[in-house]
Amino acid sequence: MTIEKKNKLIYSGELLFFSITFLVLGILELLKVIVLSDRFQLIFKIVTMVGATWLVVDFLWTLLSPKKKANNDILDKIIMLPLAVYLYSFDIAGFVVARPYEYYQIGVPIAFFYIACAYAFQGVYHYYRPIPLLLQAIEEEKLAKEEKEKAVEAEVVEAETVEEQKPEDEQNS
16 A cells, blocks of 8 residues: 555544544434533533634634645635534524523534534545645655665665675685
């Protein structure tokens, strides 16, 4: 297996693993296998407000920074913007008016299902179109492998040279 294929499989596999994890969490919450306490609801609102803000900031940072734009796929950032809008509206509504448990029983899995779909798409998409940062890592790994092979080759040549010189030295003495 080539280095490129191995790295693409690992990266895509990680994304698909996260997708399955969020899908399972969403299903468990929807079926009331996982019940959210009042404390968890508050923590969820705070964490998701911060997370939604980060999604927007990260999108703008990627859009405006040439260095970050060169290392990331803008599509990944765009895909997460609807989630940020949903989380803002969900959390603001949760902070403004006390909501029944069913609000969270349906609202939280919707976010998890969206994340699962986004990661599943990214996992398949980035197998065929790797992110620039992954391509750089593949190139660095190829260069390191070539340098290692050259070093081993140089050691073999040096060992052969030493072996050839030994009989001559013995004959001269």
